Amino acid sequence: MKPESFQHENVDYQSSSYLSKSRWISYWYQINEVHQTTANASVLEIGPGNNLVTGVLRGMGHQVKTVDRDWKTKPDYLTDVRQLSDTVQEQFDTVLCCEILEHLPFKDFEMVLLDLRKVSREHLIVTLPYSTRGTFTPYIVFKFLPFMKPISWLHIFPICTRAHIPTHPLGHQWEIGKKGYPLKRIRKCFKTAGWSIKKQYPIFENPYHYLFVCEKNAMVR
Numbered sequence: 001m002k003p004e005s006f007q008h009e010n011v012d013y014q015s016s017s018y019l020s021k022s023r024w025i026s027y028w029y030q031i032n033e034v035h036q037t038t039a040n041a042s043v044l045e046i047g048p049g050n051n052l053v054t055g056v057l058r059g060m061g062h063q064v065k066t067v068d069r070d071w072k073t074k075p076d077y078l079t080d081v082r083q084l085s086d087t088v089q090e091q092f093d094t095v096l097c098c099e100i101l102e103h104l105p106f107k108d109f110e111m112v113l114l115d116l117r118k119v120s121r122e123h124l125i126v127t128l129p130y131s132t133r134g135t136f137t138p139y140i141v142f143k144f145l146p147f148m149k150p151i152s153w154l155h156i157f158p159i160c161t162r163a164h165i166p167t168h169p170l171g172h173q174w175e176i177g178k179k180g181y182p183l184k185r186i187r188k189c190f191k192t193a194g195w196s197i198k199k200q201y202p203i204f205e206n207p208y209h210y211l212f213v214c215e216k217n218a219m220v221r
Helices: 021-037 052-059 081-087 106-119 183-192
Strands: 042-046 063-068 092-098 120-129 139-142 151-154 195-203 206-216
Touching (some): 021 092, 021 195, 052 063, 063 081, 106 183, 183 195, 183 206
Parallel strands (some): 042 092, 092 120
Antiparallel strands (some): 120 206, 195 206
16 A cells, blocks of 8 residues: 655745754754765765755765655655655665654654665664653753863753644654653664664754664564
């Protein structure tokens, strides 16, 4: 059975409201994590949006192809992420999928993670929204000596979780930290789908975006 029709809301990816400071910061983390995985890695970027990350990665020597079901982003592969392996018949060193999977019904989340294994040789980098409403989120920036780099620390402590109510049929269908979607449940989905989480953290300057760096495991099921 084909998955239900899905696409993003009609977003202007070039607008100043979309290109906020926090989003630029998230772009930096995405680029940095991809660049750290494999030198000159081949990359499949899912949901390229304004193609800013795509362009920078290509400029750094990575071979990047893109996937989207929105033809306006000019993807290399025009398809729904839930039909990815039916369309993409090649593998990439790293798959980058940022702020995409929360737009799908949660029942499809693990299925997509499984499918992403088929197009990734080794790495998967994902960001998902982490709602910090109803949480205690302390952060600290300090350095011991003037010539040392500052050390930053941030942690999200859930206190009073709230239910997620989608405000748009094509918007976020769920978020980490909302009732029924604790971080441990999301981590379990990665593990069940055959991914080992090597690194995970809320982006310090934009904790609404939570980043996972994963590697493929040998499947046991």
